[in-house]
Amino acid sequence: MSQTASQPNADPTVDGVPPHRYTPALAQQIELAWQDRWEAEGTFHTPNPTGRLSAGFERVADRPKFFAMDMFPYPSGAGLHVGHPLGYLGTDVTSRFRRMDGDNVLHPMGYDAFGLPAEQYAVQTGQHPRITTEANIAAIKAQLRRLGVDHDDRRSFATIDPGYYKWTQWIFLQLFGAWFDPEAGKARRVEELVAELDAGTREPAPGTNPSGRPWAELGEVARRRVIDAHRLAYLHEAPVNWCPGLGTVLSNEEVTADGRSERGNFPVFRRPLKQWMMRITAYADRLIDDLDRLDWSESVKVMQRNWIGRSTGARIRFTVGAAGRVDARAETIEVFTTRPDTLFGATYMVLAPEHPLVPSLTAPSWPDGTDPRWTGGAATPAEAVEAYQRQASRRSELDRQDTGREKTGVWLGVTAVNPVNGRELPVFIADYVLTGYGTGAIMAVPGEDTRDFEFAQVFGLPVVRTVQPPEDFDGGAYTGTGPMINSANDEISLNGLDKVAAITRITDWLVARGSGEGTTTYKLRDWLFSRQRYWGEPFPIVYDEDDLPVAVPTSMLPVLLPEVDDYSPKTFDDDDADSEPEPPLSRATEWTTVVLDLGDGPKQYRRETNTMPNWAGSCWYYLRYLDPGDDEQMVDPELERYWLGPRGEGDVGGVDLYVGGVEHIVLHLLYARFWHKVLYDLGYVSSEEPFRRLVNQGYISAYAYTDERGFYVPAAEVVEENGQFLYEGKPVNREYGKIGKSLKNMVTPDEMIGAYGADTFRVYEMSTGPLEQSRPWETKAVVGSQRLLQRIWRVVVDEETGAVRADDDQAPSEETLRALHRAIDGVRDGMATLRFNIAIARITELTNHLTQAFGATSPVPRSVAEPLVLLVAPLAPHLAEELWSRLGHTDSVAWAPFPVADQQWLVEDTVQVAVQVNGKVRSQVSVPADADAAALEAAARADEKIAGHITGKTVRRVVAVPGRLVNFVLG
RNA sequence: GCGGGAGUGGUGUAACGGCAGCCACGCCAGACUUAGGAUCUGGUGCCUUCGGGCGUGGGGGUUCGACUCCCCCCUCCCGCACCA
Structure with missing residues (x-):
């Protein structure tokens, strides 16, 4: 452990420093000794109610359980800075408090260890990623231990352990072996689907049976394809971001606005590839609805709701009219809209450029007199469409969503018919309509939609208002509310109705005519689950002679990651858009081909060579903490019920406190919730949600300084003089930002622990604000926390003699008792609400009171000294253990009861x-606490200053709140 | 643009609708010291003619009373962003 910072305190042997002062050197000594003892005695071993980790359960059997957890770290090798431990310390303080206050507390820690950084390092060095990963894990473990966290080390694991990823693969097989029954609203086993199809009580779901022939007439391979299309984990040909230069597909987040890879700046192409997908969209409703049952912040819930993006509206079908079309084959365009009430205002239609109907709808030629703005300057619609599609395909998804761009598009040369009024609507393609949302086609209502209005302006299309705008409306699209207008035909009138009523009426009309129906769509897409990478979980899937996926039997798990010579995917010429991904595993040829007996004799199979994404291992790790050594099952149902089960009717269950960064609000938490719900449906867990209470800890940033050239200078060496910041005597400019090497403002926990000890560091981090709040780091302020711990030490230990000052016989004064119990009350409040700053402030007040009352040497009543030590124990556990032991206790303070306020x-x-x-405070009066309003008023009137204010005036009213205040209202 | 959150001393923060600024950093003074980046004690919102006045981003409102509740505006942070 490096100790680069200088110690602010003198060595204890130097003259002037009392020999028994709580110095950083003494703190180090105490901390290391207690960390060894905790480990040797298994102080933080949490007993399970049953199974191999149940030793000692009788000690805690009558306690309520409490499961506190951090988002586990990815061991990057870059090392921790002072911001990283904030959340870990928050759960640590909470778990220590709950243990002292009588809970059976589970507080484990594991490591999310598959992933790209280790793989890239392996590609560069040729060293196996496991080696660097394990070294990084060891480093983080040592840092966490040095912070004094109370993790149960027997429950630690990493996602790369074969004993762990065996069960990640097993969960994948559960998803592969299940389908979503929309009637039941839950996942069921595929065997039940087959039985119902065989029995004729169920038809294949829409889109799963391309041949359209009845199930009974399908051959075995065709039937398997139908089944595979139902599965929650399924293979799907979907457009992905293929980057030949990197040899891998990229997520949307990894692609820049100009369509290149964020890493390496290689071109990225949208191309269809067969990939594993997870049918998370089937759970969209439950993922939204169950948010209401979670103890999460509203902002996190809103983000998840937005991400899922549920919107209700209607599908409406438009038939394509005759204009310009020679082959009069009828086509139907289906659109999704949230505003079917505005149907009378539709004046044109737009398809996404990639919409499958575009080729068949494109007219052979432009009709005479076609507006030149509609043709894109092309001679025929086909040429215009081709040019526009090419242009659109070069734009990345991100770029297309840039709202500032002027609307573009071309006319297909055809019109569709508005079912409500027979109006002929020209059909365009335009990239402001997205393929993946809704049906990839819209009815355009420029009167009430801003985007459609903009397009209509550019293309000279008519605007029909169907919602009455207010008097002062100044044009454009009116998206507000108002009575419907211009919306009637022979059969139906919406005029005068409000939006909700109009939607209901028009939807009923469309349904009756067979032209549409009410529906719900989601922004959420199914989860792309394949990666062309080495350092991830192999899929427990092989392909047979029909090239169809077959599950590897559970008995053959785990499918171990094979050794390879080269960890990188095959890369191609940067612009080779037609190249095929070739994952690193595909080159492990002895591994990819395998002979297995899957029940019908030994046959040759080909293994899946993609690996799972980084999210897989973090989707369910909270379950594995319950017993990571269990080789028989993912999790013992009895343990799951005990630690995660619902606490009562309607309770979702889950981890009692989950702390982590905001960056995982959407993806990790959504994916984990999805898997958990599948496991719930299939009967493996009793809880409906994985994380009952979620808290996002704030970030710690730090000041950084630039010189006159704009270069960063080492922040640690900048001094402040008269409000100016100086580096080597020259003024520098102060900025504020992320802690790290690039801003030269790195501060590490190791440095702080070296300079002050872990307890001081813990107290400082916890004292700077509520856990959720982001805050600046200020090294010079750490000394305040050290002073506090020194004063607490001095309350118990005489600095000169080392003798314990606790006095068994002395009774504390009433004033001291009040100070003590006020502190207990406040500390409990702070602990319960994760506002550790409050708890520390109340401890400081008590300490300051004791310092004043008893000086540096007088005996301190034991009945006050001991509770003080207990109060600070969750925050500064090493100091508390040492003082507790010096006070004569042989058991760890970690299990001592937390004080209760009287x-x-x-x-x-x-x-x-x-x-x-x-309303202005003019005086104060001292009254008995139980004085009633009349007594209060009398005392107030008797006060000289008040008498001076009210004599000769008319007192119109007197407000007297017992115990609070008196207010004279003069007339 | 839409949604969410937040604006309080020089700084981090604290205040069931009831004395704004607890606690800490910093700063000022003192004690102990050869010394102080140690420790301890006291002071520290702003203005002031020393009576007091003004103060929680700005403006309104509700109330006997508003940092707190309501409306409008400003600023900052976060998320989403042509999602039909």
């Missing part, structure tokens, strides 16, 4: 009450 000492006998005149 109400008697929380109420005062007499209270100071403010006296206001016209």
Whole structure:
């Protein structure tokens, strides 16, 4: 452990420093000794109610359980900076508090270890990623241990352990072996689907049976394809971001606005590839609805709701009219709209450029007199369409969503018919309509939609208003509310109705005519689950002679990651858009081909060579903490019920406190919730949600400084003088940002622990604000926390003699008792609400009171000294253990009962009450705490200053709140 | 643009609708010291003619009373962003 910072305190042997002062050197000594003892004695071993980790359960059997957890770290090798431990310390303080207060506390820690950084390092060095990963894990473990966290080390694991990813693969097989029954609203096993199809009680779901022939007439291979299309984990040909230069597909987040890879700046192409997908969209409703049952912040819930993006509306079908078309074959364009009420205002239609109907709808030629703005300057619609499609395909998804761009598009040369009024609507393609959302086609209502209005302006299309705008409306699209207008035909009128009523009426009309129906769509897409990478979980899937996927039997798990010579995917010429991904595993030829007996004799199979994404291992790790050594099952149902089960009717269950960064709000938490719900449906877990209470800890940033050239200078060496910041005597400019090497403002926990000890570091981090709040780091302020711990130490230990100052016989004064119980009350409040700053402030007040009352050497009543040590124990556990032991206790303070405030000492006998005149405080009077309003008023009137204010005036009203204040309202 | 959150001393923050600024950093003074980046004690919102006045981003409102509740505006942070 490096100790680069200089110690601010003198060595204890130097003259002037008392020999038994709590110095950083002594803190180090105490901390290391207690960390060894905790480990040797298994102080933080949490007993399970049953199974191999159940030893000692009888000690905690009557306690309520409490499961506290951090988002586990990815061991990057870059090392921790002072911002990283914030959340870990928050759960640590909470778990220590809950243990002392009588809970059976589970507080484990594991490591998310598959992933790209280790693989890239392996590609560069040729070293196996496991080696660097394990070294990084060891480094983080040592840092966490040095912070004094109370993790149960027996429950630790990494996602790369074969004993762990065996069960990640097993969960994949559960998803592969299940389908979503929309009637039941839940996942069921594929065997049940087959049985219902065989029995004729169920038809294949829409889109799963391309041949359209009845199930009974399908051959075996065709039937398997139908089944495979139902599965929650399924293969799907989908457009992905293929980057030949990197040899891999990229997520949307990894592609820049100009269509290149964020890493390496290689061209990225949208191309269809067969990939594993997870049918998370089937769970969209439950993922939204169950948010209401979670103890999460509203902002996180809103983000998840937005990501899922549920919107209700209607599908409406338009038949394509005759204009310009020679082959009069009828086509139907289906659109999705949230505003079917505005159907009378539709004046044109737009398809996404990639819409499958585009080729068949494109007219052979432009009709005479076609507006030149509609043709894109092309001689025929086909040429215009081709040019426009090419242009659109070169734009990345991100770029297409840039709202500032002027609307573009071309006319297909045809019109469709508005079912409500027979109006002929020209059909365009335009890239402001997205392929993946809704039906990839819209009815355009420029009167009430901003985007459609913009397009209509550019292309000279008519605008029909169907919602009455207010008097002062100044044009453009009116998206507000108002009565419907211009919306009637022979059969139906919406005029005068409000939006909700109009939607209901028009939808009923469309349904009756067979032209549409109410529906719901989602922004959420199914989860792309394949990666062309080495350092991930292999799929437990092989392909047979029909090239169809077959599950590897559970008995053959785990499918171990094979050794390879080269960890990189095959890369191609940067612009080779037609190249095929070739994952690293595909080159492990002895591995990819395998002979297995899957029940019908030994046959040759080909293994899946993609690996799972990084999210897989983090989707379910909370379940594995319950017993990571279990080789028989993913999780013992009895343990799951105990640690995660619902606490009562309607309760979702789950981890009691989950702390982590905001960056995982959407993807990780959504994916984990999805898997958990599948496991719930299939009967493996009793809880409906994985994380009952979620807290996002704030970030710690730090000041950084630039010189006159704009270069960053080492922040640690900048001094402040008279409000100016100087580096080597020259003024520098102060900025504020992420802690790290690039801003030269890195501060590590190791440095702080070296300079002050872990307890001081813990107290400082916890004292700077509520856990959720982001905050600046300020090294110079750490000393305040050290001073506090020194004063607490001094309350118990005489600095000169080392003798314990606790006095068994002395009774504390009433004033001291009040200070103590106020502190207990406040500390409990702070602990329960994760506002550790409050808890520390109350501890400081008590300490300051004791320092004043008893000086540096007088005996301190044991009945006050001991509770003080207990109060600070969750925050500064090493210091507390040492003092607790010096006070004569042989057991760890970690299991000592947390003090309970006595109400008697929380109420005062007499209270100071403010006296206001016209709402302004003019005086204070001292009255008995139980004085009623009349007594309060009398005391206030008797006060000289008040008498001076009210004599000769008319007192119109007197407000007297017992225990609070008196307010004279003058007339 | 839409949605969410937040604006309080020099700084981090604290205040069941009831005395704004607890606690800490910093700063000022003192004690102990050869010394102080140690420790301890006291002071520290702003203005002031020393009576007091003004203060929680700005403006309104509700109330006897508003940092707190309501409306409008400003600023900052976060998320989403042509999602039909």
